[in-house]
Amino acid sequence: MSGKPRAQIIEEIQSHMATVGGGYNEWFLSVSDKPKHALFNIHKLRTAGDAWIARRAKDDLQAWEVEEYFRTVLKTRGQRGASSLDHVFVYAYRMKPHTKP
Numbered sequence: 277m278s279g280k281p282r283a284q285i286i287e288e289i290q291s292h293m294a295t296v297g298g299g300y301n302e303w304f305l306s307v308s309d310k311p312k313h314a315l316f317n318i319h320k321l322r323t324a325g326d327a328w329i330a331r332r333a334k335d336d337l338q339a340w341e342v343e344e345y346f347r348t349v350l351k352t353r354g355q356r357g358a359s360s361l362d363h364v365f366v367y368a369y370r371m372k373p374h375t376k377p
Contacts, residue, residue, distance in 0.1 A: 278332075279332040279334040279338070279364055280332065280333060282334075282338040285331045285333055285342050286345060289346070290350075292327075300350040300351050300352050302353075303352045303368050303369065305343060305354045306355075307333075307339040307343050307364075307366050308363055308367060309362035309365065311365040311367040315367060315369060319377075320376050322374070328367065331367075333364050335364060339363055339364050339365065339366050340356075340363070342366045344356070346368070
């Protein structure tokens with residue numbers, strides 16, 4: 277399965293955020309090798325009613341560059357985690373009181 281280029285992922289995530297609404301600071305963005313596990317088990321999103329998006333990058337470097345762009349330029353929530361070659365998925369969700377964070 278091939279991934280998408282950095283610019284396309286940024287565009288798709290920004291478009292999703294604009295459609296759902298909320299300021300960038302209301303969104304959490306990170307990278308993972310298992311985005312659904314991270315979203316629903318770690319961050320505690322609900323399967324119905326919570327807004328999220330995940331995209332596969334071409335490689336881990338591009339995934340981390342997307343994460344850094346959103347965190348440093350657009351000021352989404354999230355923190356730089358440990359880098360891994362398997363972490364090629366970029367995911368974002370709109371935070372709610374029941375999500376962690």
